[in-house]
Amino acid sequence: MKRSTRVLLSLMLIIVIYIFVYFSELHMDPFIKRILNTGLIYAILAVSLNLINGFTGQFSLGHAGFMAIGAYTSALLYMSPETKMSNFFMIPLISPLDRIQIPFFWALIIGGLMAAGAGFIVGAPCLRVRGDYLAIVTYGFSEIIRSLFNNLQNITNGPLGLKGLPTYTNLWWTVSWTIVTIIVIKRIVDSSYGRALKAIRDDEVAAENLGINLFKHKVLAFVVGAFFAGVAGGLLGSLLMTIDPNSFSILFTYQIIMIILLGGLGNITGSVVVGIGFAFLMEWLRFVEMPMHIFGIEIPGILGMRMLIFSVLLMLTILFFRQGIFGQREFSWEGVAKLFQKRKVKE
Amino acid sequence: MILQAVEVERTTEPNVRQTVLKLEHVTKKFGGLVAVSDFNVDLKEGELLGLIGPNGAGKTTIFNLITHVIPVTEGKIEFYGKDITKLSTDRIIKLGIARTFQNIRLFSNMSVKENIMTAFHVHLKSDLFTAVAFLPKYREEEEFIQQKTWELMKEVGIEHLADHKSSSLPYGLQRKLEIARALATSPKLLLLDEPAAGMNPDETLELNQLILRIRERYKLTVIVIEHDMKVIMNISERIIVLDHGVTIAEGTPSEIQQNPLVIKAYLGVGDEDA
Structure with a gap:
């Protein structure tokens, strides 16, 4: 298939998606819309973490930290001075921040850039260690961020968090950012730079002996991944209308890791589909946490039962589908074309 | 310099x-x-x-x-x-300087073609932005890489296996692939x-x-x-x-x-x- 045909088809798909978004914004049930928004944010997070964990093979547990930085930075920039006043009643917000208010888009970008900066600062020393050690160091980073945000009261309002954030996040924003994330990361992965990243994942020594600068490329993956995590954090803050440091705990990172493992490491399609599916499943599975009557036995509602189900699901995946649900299969127009051809043959 | x-x-x-x-x-x-x-x-x-x-x-x-x-x-x-x-x-x-390894070190999850293409990265002139935006400069380089990769595969006689996973090759061919990959760094x-x-x-x-x-x-x-x-x-x-x-x-x-x-x-x- 020609490249121009593929681009054309992709553009058409994007237009169709936006038409869907237009009607959804008008008619869709707000509850479903909210879940869909959450799902798309999960998708952004999963795709960006996949660049670090799946394609470059650097097992990072720091994603919630990058998200927190993005969420707080953007929230402090797009909140109105009045809301900030009412939030910071214990200790006032430090000087220039309490008067600034900039548009949502720029707030997201700056949030992303701050997270990317953190990705660079963390990446530089962290990437001297490998494997399990890297996981521990990045986990440490994410906990340090949480602890810092809990204590920097004059910037983050401490454990009280920020409340009453304006709701800018809607499907237009989440869909657009998901598309941008997918395109950018897909392009990186398919380029010569992506080959270098995958080479590092497969064999660091061989990659280095082909002249690939390990450090530079690992930091590259971290910075790009952190940027999109920061943006996703900003979107999530505005969707939930409230953020506090403890919502960006390691549990959040685990959820994202679960999504990329279920979808398949190094599989963008898997990350997106499972990310959106995860949000819906999380809502749908709420019933398991309610009190239930099974065969006459009364079971009281246990909080966290949903996560148990996901754990079982994860274990089953690891046991029976090592490569995740999607494995190596990526969405491609060639694949779609083949599907149609097969149908025709059958008829 | x-x-x-x-x-x-x-x-x-x-x-x-x-x-x-x-x-x-x-x-x-x-x-x-x-x-x-x-x-x-x-x-x-x-x-x-x-x-x-x-x-x-x-x-x-x-x-x-x-x-x-x-x-x-x-x-x-x-x-x-x-x-x-x-x-x-x-x-x-x-x-x-290029080298091969005693215990073959191929990128096992990548195809034969990709293994060789990876080696061209060292002399890539386009920066990340040019590559992601797929600007003409990068497109030219990518075409050059594709063509050279093909030549190298022919040189060592593995062009018919271009899209196979490198780990699926028999031992002798894996060694040849490694040589071709080393040659790709010119x-x-x-x-x-x-x-x-x-x-x-x-x-x-x-x-x-x-x-x-x-x-x-x-x-x-x-x-x-x-x-x-x-x-x-x-x-x-x-x-x-x-x-x-x-x-x-x-x-x-x-x-x-x-x-x-x-x-x-x-x-x-x-x-x-x-």
Whole structure:
């Protein structure tokens, strides 16, 4: 298939998606819309973490930290001075921040850039260690961020968090950012730079002996991944209308890791589909946490039962589908074309 | 800058061949163990040097020292007159040294084609933005990479397996793929670490021809580590024999075959001589 045909088809798909978004914004049930928004944010997070964990093979547990930085930075920039006043009643917000208010888009970008900066600062020393050690160091980073945000009261309002954030996040924003994330990361992965990243994942020594600068490329993956995590954090803050440091705990990172493992490491399609599916499943599975009557036995509602189900699901995946649900299969127009051809043959 | 400096001094006269690689008093100690001791070599352009010795003699260590996978303890390594002793691995590769590995190190999750394409990354001129935006400059480079990859696959005879996973190839072909991948970094000096290991006699013969052919075509200087004497004696012009990190002999293949020290190192001699 020609490249121009593929681009054309992709553009058409994007237009169709936006038409869907237009009607959804008008008619869709707000509850479903909210879940869909959450799902798309999960998708952004999963795709960006996949660049670090799946394609470059650097097992990072720091994603919630990058998200927190993005969420707080953007929230402090797009909140109105009045809301900030009412939030910071214990200790006032430090000087220039309490008067600034900039548009949502720029707030997201700056949030992303701050997270990317953190990705660079963390990446530089962290990437001297490998494997399990890297996981521990990045986990440490994410906990340090949480602890810092809990204590920097004059910037983050401490454990009280920020409340009453304006709701800018809607499907237009989440869909657009998901598309941008997918395109950018897909392009990186398919380029010569992506080959270098995958080479590092497969064999660091061989990659280095082909002249690939390990450090530079690992930091590259971290910075790009952190940027999109920061943006996703900003979107999530505005969707939930409230953020506090403890919502960006390691549990959040685990959820994202679960999504990329279920979808398949190094599989963008898997990350997106499972990310959106995860949000819906999380809502749908709420019933398991309610009190239930099974065969006459009364079971009281246990909080966290949903996560148990996901754990079982994860274990089953690891046991029976090592490569995740999607494995190596990526969405491609060639694949779609083949599907149609097969149908025709059958008829 | 660095690359230019290398280019400038190449002599055209065939008699005065330029020194490609020079190792002076190179020593490597792992704690108390001396892996390589006072190793010296002066390698001229186009030469094919064989490096032999019993297991644990320090042959692979010398390759690791040249490409700075491990740092030298003492001594100096020069490549085209430039001191590369302290340069990082990726810089050294960029200058024009390529190597293969004793235990094949392919990118197992990638296809044959991708394995070779990866090696072109070292000389990629487009920055990340140009590549992500797929600007014309990058498109040209990508096309160039595709075309060169195809040529290299043909060179070693694996073009029919382009889209196969590299780990699915038989052993002999994996070795060839590794050579093709090393060639993709456009080296001036090629280090081959036991290229014939695990090959049958036919494949070995073919490999000999391949090594000689690529040396001619890509104007390479080559160092080969090999246990298979059929390879080493047939293709090398000069051989260095190592034993326990010490250079025990140096000379042409026929000289080496008659050297009593070499025979002793390989076969062992009764106690009265020891």
